[in-house]
Each structure stands twice: as structure tokens, then as C-alpha cells.
Amino acid sequence: MRAPHKAGYKTGAVLAITGMILSGFSGVAYADESPAAQRNTNGADHRAAGRFDMPLDGFSPANTRLVEGNPRAVGIHDTSTIDAAWDQVEAYANPTDAGTRPMYASAVGLMAHQGRIVGKHASGFSRLYADGDGTKLPADEQIAATEDTIYDLASVTKLFTSLLVMQQVEQGHLDLDQPYAAYVHDFGNNGKQEITLRQMLTHTSGLKPWLPLWSAYDTKAERIQAVMETTPDDEPGTAYTYSDLNLIALGVLVEQVTGQRLDEALTTGITGPLGLTDTGYNPPASKLHRIAATEYQEAAGRGMVWGEVHDENAWSLGGIAGHAGIFSTAGDMAVLAQTLLNGGVYQGVRILEQSTVEQLLQNENEEFPGNAHGLGFELNQMWYMGGLSNPSAAGHTGYTGTSIVIDYASRSFAILLTNRVHPSRTWGSNNPARRVVADGLAGALAVNPQKGPTAWFGGAANSSEATLQTSVTVPDEAELTFDVFADNETTDVFALETSTDGGQTWDLLPFAVTGPEGTEQTDGTYNNHGERTWGKATATLPVGEHLIRWRYTTDGNTLGRGIFVDNIQVHDGNRTILNGERNADAFEADGFSLVRR
Template identity: 45%
Template sequence: MMKKVLPLLFMFILLFSIFISGAASIYASESGLNTSDAHDVEMLQQPLDDIDLLIENAISEQVMPGAVVLVARDEQIVKHEAYGYAARYTDGDFTEMENPIDMQENTIFDTASISKLFTATAIMTLWDEGLFELDDPVALYIPEFATNGKEDVTIKQLLTHTSGFRASTTVPVHEIEGDREDRLDFVLNETLEVPPGTRYLYSDVDFITLGVLIERLSGQRQDEYVAANITEPLQMNDTMYNPEASLKERIAATEYQSNVNRGLVWGSVHDEKAWALDGVAGHAGVFSSAEDLAVFGQMMLNEGSYQGEQILSEEAFELITTNWNGAFPGQDQGLGWELNQSWYMDDLAEQNTIGHTGYTGTSIVVSPNNQSITILLTNRVHPTRNTVSTNPTRRLVSEKTASAIDAWNAESMMSLVERLVDRGEITDTPATQLLLTHLSAISHFESLDQAQKVRKHLQGFQTLVDFYKENNSITDNAYETLRTDIEYLTGKWQ
């Protein structure tokens, strides 16, 4: 009898093991980040589901032809969806393709200025090697940069957009005769618009110069250095400059550029300056997928490391995430990364929230306080850059991510109230105390699983919020944030 049972038992164990490993493969992503249900990381599902409609509405209003959204928390991907088309039009007149290409979760996008984050990271890996100090003059390492009064511009000023350069070059780079080196020489000889350190001026010239600095310090072209020191160690296999032609069907198309006789730009960099620099530049040129960018964001949440790979030292991470632009209110800036920018971070914006946007319609928001990553990738310049702004959509995706976290329970809503106070959106101290007291009571009934009392007290909390709005004790934005989250939390307890 035992001889018959043992083979059966062995087969059962074998089949069970195969089933478990298969199930695990369903929920494990290629990046190493796991896929999870929202409630496993204390997020509400409904706000995340509501992202679908707002993206679909934006597509119907021709804000963009397609998009990919990824939201992660605590190293778990809780939302990863594709919408619309990666390639839809053949020209700038919106002529439909015979066989448009659907957007996929793994579609690769021209990230535009998100490329600056890779440049800044590469620069700080060189800082970790002791090759320069942030306050060193750029001209110490690029002698020809010292022309036209730039001898005192520092590396840190380039990284924080306080060098004094204008937004772009005085003459379009693609109009400069010669090869990549000739065009870089032209950029290095550009003049300043204002003296260094006197104003915040967001500038591509800053980061083109930083790209040159990477090449001078490392002896490698920027794309080679970024691959060897960032994307390959992190196994970001869908992140690159100058994608191979074989990847074209996976890449989101961008603009029909008749002005430079490029036709439909699809599979090569959209930015004309980066294109003129052979697709490799400090300000633009990186192609990536949502999941790869999530790995990059998780590396930042881990303060410079990911899955045993130390990309940045803790000291470099601290420097990157420090606000160096205190002299320019509203322009909070780390090294490359932007800080606390509510215009696209919405309710995720805090003093230590980092992120960046890209002209092609991309954005990434990394929130250390929430341990969350919010990525919106669109091809909004397809087939023309003359489209509706993506910023409202960026804000809404960030808003829904924040709501999924803040409306999880009354305790998390208490943290939201405290943030609103810190931002000056709730100005009445007695009002603050009463709001927190009311939420504390709701939290008590949540702990007892008394749904009816939770709903009843949430109604009372809404009445209180209405009263404070009528008496101008809270801002319109704070009111809408609280009202929305009350609705979500109430829905949880239906």
C-alpha cells in the first residue's frame, strides 16, 4: 500500500510545485517589482480604477493618442494599464494609419526631459568616484567652456538650472554645420542670459553641457556610460538611446516634423537638438518603458540601490534630493530631480517628493513619504506638438494615486489634513483640531468594524468640511481633496 501512495504523493507535490511557480510567474514582473492588489499595500482600488476614465476622456479629447499608467507602492505594482494607440497617424494632418498600433503595457517611449534624470544620476556616480566637487567651475574640466563670461559657472548650477543659460540655444543646434563634436563646441560657446546664481532658468543647455562633462570625466560617450553604470546594472533592458530598428513596432510614434524634413518621427529621438547630436545628449534622448522607469524610481526610493546594485552612495542620494533653490521660491530643485511641484504632482507634492516631466508627454513622481511611484507616459506630440496640454492629466493621475493612499482609512486622512496644514491650505487652528478629532473618532469605529457608524461620522465630517469651506478656513483645493477622499472612504464602507 505504501509503495502505491508514495508515487501518488510525489506526483501531487510535483504538480503543486508547478502550479505555485506558475502562479508566481503571473504576479512577478520582468523588472523584479512584484504585481499586487492595491489593498495589500493599503491603497483603495476605486481611485486607481477611476484613472481609466480620465485617460480615456483625454484620448477622446485628442490630448494624446495613447498612454501607459503605472502606479507602485512598497515595491508592488498596483496599476499598470495601456490605453489608446502607440502609433495612429501618418502625418501632421491626423491622417489615420491603415493599421494603427495599439498601446501596450511594455511600449517604449521617448521620455524627452526625463532623460535629464539619467544625466544627473550619471554625474553623481562620477562624484562618488571623487572626480569633482559640485561647486567646482565647469571650466576646470571643460576649458573651452570658460568663454563668454562663463568661467565661474559651477557644476551644481548646471544641475539646478541656476547657471544663467536661456532655455535653449541662440541658434537651433540642427542648423549648425558639421558633426556632433562641432555642434557640441557651439553649445559650449553659448552666452549666458543672466549672471550665474541670480535666477532659476530651466535650460536644456545646462544638461547638454553636463553630458559633455560625463564624456570628459569618464572617457566614454554618454550613452555608453549610462548603460554601463545605470541601466545594465538595474537590468533596465528597455531603456536606451537610439533604439534599434527592430524595436520600432514597440515604440510610441511622436511628431510629423516637416520643418526639418524628418517626416513621422518614430523610433528616433523627437527633440531636434538631441537628433542633431546623433541621438545622445544630456537633456533628451532616453527611451524607456513604464516598468523600467519604475525600477529607476524604486532605486531612488531605496536611496540609491536596487536588488543588490548600489548605483549611488547615500551621500550622493542626499545631495540629489536636497532643495538647492531656496532662494527661488516655487522652483524647488534637487540635482536634476524637481521637488514639490504641485502642477503635476498634485496631492503627492511634498518637500521631499521628487519627479520630472518630458515634452513628449511623460512624467514620473516618486514620493518617499508614501513609498510610491506614479508614472504617466503619453505620446501627446503624435502627430503634432500643437495639442492640448498634458498637465491636467498629469495632475489627475497624481491626484488619484494620492487619494488611493489618503482615503485608505481615517488615520491616513489625518495625515492628509496635517499635510494640508503644512501647505497653508487649512489656516484655522481650531478647525484643524476639530477635523483631526473627528477623524480620530472615525478611526475608532473602523477598528471596531462598525460600518454604519463609520458612514454616519463620515457624513458629519463632510458637514464640518462644508462649514469650514463656507467660512474660508480651508482653500478650494483642500476642500475638493477632502470631499473626494470622503466619498472614496465612504464607498469602502458601503
């Protein structure tokens, strides 16, 4: 596992901000430096620029800033997967089948790699519908989405609350392993007395996922008190249950410790220092034309929600809560993502110490497989992180259709903001679009052949099977070797198989893989578990006529970066039976294709 720690650079002094020049994308800014400084490499690691198969440890250099320009400057020479991702995002908003509902009314996305914005997109209408049935507004009342459209982040708000909590931990005002009730005494009842801040940040507190605060109680004070008096569903620390109540309570804690209302603490601690002018609670009416509408909420008597928080509980708390309520743009979120990639600093302004960011990103939930979670951040969740998923990929999603994925291994991030609940939450999920954006960026990062100019690639499609097949005659026991890169979902099978009956039946051929972390013996199937490194595979072939095939079979949902096979060799002692680098025609490819460095 590669975690963002032990960075191999010195944070040092960063450039003073002598002036701020906004780029064309709202919220992204860089220092007004000399021409020579602007021509520098922006802290890019040239060894791994544009590479997926050279994972990095640590953080980006502290002076890395977001800039726009040619992706080739950071090693991305083929943007076709990025372009295809945006095309698909557009298509989801405008399905050609008249019977298919749009996945969302609008979408704005942004991708960046090593400080360079390598892709951005805006499509659809931020305000389109008049009611929950999908009746469209008159054309002159519809509002097209733009790159600076402001979206309700929903649960992505939880990241901001977590950062505010960690700022107070840094300052010595809070201890993660102290019970929450030690700070907020009203919480110490009904089995919650020992729930710690750490358990709340990692959703292992045992609290139930949700309470109908908005409908079951009459005042804000009663709603907060209901959270304080709730009874856990599980013994603290024994189960993972994603719970809004954890973050509602932590928001209350931030207010108590800082002496500020939560929106004021946000401005003081994060948005003010970073210059995130479009990020915050309860956006002003002057920005209404830039805000994406969300849902028609008939039950709550709100009509079409526009310019107010979508989440009913956050709405009932005055629009300011720890679990939901923050609005933002893709540009502002990009600055936050780069700040975290830089280890807590951007443009010379530090909001968290590097050691604190390291804590945020360490998996606290190893005993709950599939629910990897840092302090507020979800980790390694392929269901929305797609090809960027790995043990050090961090992010979060929001119910309104928002998501952020920060990939420390490649120093990249992908942001997608949508209003998928406009006009109704029942219209479906936008998880496929989240993965498309992550996969588009992952696909643009190269996996280079290990020998020669080409390698075999197993494709990138769900519900498919790709095979690469060859035949050999082995007079004496022989050794099969090949280089392998296997970044596949655990439910997608990469297998090495042999047949001695002309392909009527196939058996797994066990092989060993030696990589940077040592040697792994396989049963004939292999997954590199997100480590993103090539390995040298070795298998033994008995005497006889053999068909050999590499098979990559995918299920209907989610993909990693994919399967690559290179430098296939069969040796019988000192004699070469097959040299795949010299004889590509010896292989029959169905779904596999040759890709170049």
C-alpha cells in the same frame, strides 16, 4: 519638511540574485527566492502601509523589490480612485466631443506603493497618424499601445544624466562646487568661467534655455562648440532658468570623465547593472513595432518621427545627448524609481550610495520659491505631481508627454508615458493627465479619522466650494476644537468662519493648530504645506449666537490630497455645547461628506 534622510533601518546585506524571473510587466523583476521569502512583507512599513497621513522618513528597506498582486497587501483597500484615474486617462485619449482633440494618441501608466505595483494601464495607439494634420493611418498600419510600449522620454533623460554625474562625484572624479570650465576648458569664456556643476544641475547657471543647434550649425562639433561659447542670460546663481544647455554640457562632461560615449556610460553605470533592457539611446530597428511615434516634423524634413528621438537638437547630435534622447518603458522606469526609493540599490545592485541619493533630493533652490530643485530632480511641483506633491516628492517631465513622480513620504511612485506630440506638439499639453495619475494614487492612500469611525472630507474637485456648517449658542466664552488635515494647494483656500447675522456675512475665525512640529497661529486659513500630518485646532468663540462653517474653495487647476475635519467639539468650561462625534446631524454639509477609516 520631511526629507529622505536619517533612515531608521540598516541597509545590511541584500539577497543574492540566484535567478531573475520577469513579471508580466516588462522590465519588472524579482529574485527567485524561496516560497517563505516570497511570502514576506517585501520591506513594507506596516505602520504606514496604505496611509497618506503617516509620512515616513528615510528610504525603503534596501531589499524592497517590485512585485505584483493585491493592493490590500500594502494597506490599499479601496482602489476606486486608481480605477477612476485610468478611466480618465482613457477618456483623454478618446474624447466624446467631436470638436476636442485627443490629449495624446496613447498612454501607459504604472503606480506602486511600498514595493507593490497597485495599478497599471495601457490605452490608445502608439502609432496612429500619417501626417501633422491628424490623418489616421489605415487600420492595419496602426499599432495599439501595450504595457511594454517604448516611449521617447524627452527631458526625463536629464535624470539619467544627473545620476551619471553623481556617480562620478562619488568616485572622486568630479566636485559639484568646482567650475565646469575646470573640467572642460572650452567652456571658460563669455562670463561662464565660474559656473559650477551644482548650478548646472539645479538650473541656476544663468544659461539661456535653448539654442537652435539643429538648424543654425552644420556639424555635431559645431553644435557642441556653440554650447561651449554661449553667453549666460543671467549672472550665475542669481536666477532659476530651466535650460537644456546645462544638461547638454553635463553630458559632454560625463563623456570626457568616463572616456565613454554617453550611451555607453549609461549602459555601464545604470541600465546594465539594473537590467533595464528597454532603456537607452537610439533604440534598435528590431524594436520599432514597440516604439511610440511622435511628431510630424515638416520644418526639419523628417516627416513622421518614429524610432528616432523627437527633440531636434538631440537628433542633430546623433540621438545621444544629456538633455534628451533616452527611450524607455513604464516597467523599466519603475525599476529606476524603486531603486531611488531604496536609496540607490535594487536586487542587490547599488548604482549610488544612499548619501548621494540624499543629496539628489535636497532642495538647492530655496532662494527661488516655486522652483524647488535637487541635483537634477524637480521637487514639490504640484502642477504635475498633484496630490503626491510634498517637499520630498521628486520627479521630472518630458516634452513628449512623459512624467515620473517619486513620493518618498509614502514610498510610492506614479509614472505616465504618452506620445502627446503625435502627430503635432500644437495639439496641447497633457498636464491634466499627469495630475490625474498622481491624484489617483494619492487618493487611494488613506487619511484615517482621528476619533471614531468617520471624518468630514471636503471633496476633490477643481473650481468648487464645499462647506460644513453648524450653529451654537455660547452663553459664556467657549472653546472650539477640532482635528484638521489640510493638504491643499496654496491657492485653494481652507477657512474657518463665523457669522452672527444668520449667514448674511462671514468673518474669518483665527485658530491655532498644534502638530508634530509645534503650534502655528492662523488668521482663519490653513495649509499644512505638504507635511501630511493631522493637527489639533483651537479657536475662541465669544458670547452669542454663532453659525460656524469650514469652507474649502478650489481654483480651476491642481489639487492636494484635500481637507479633512474630525472630532469637532465646543466646550464652555466643563460643559459640552457641541460634540460632533455624537451628533453628526448637527452639521449641514454642502460638498463635505463623511468618510470612514
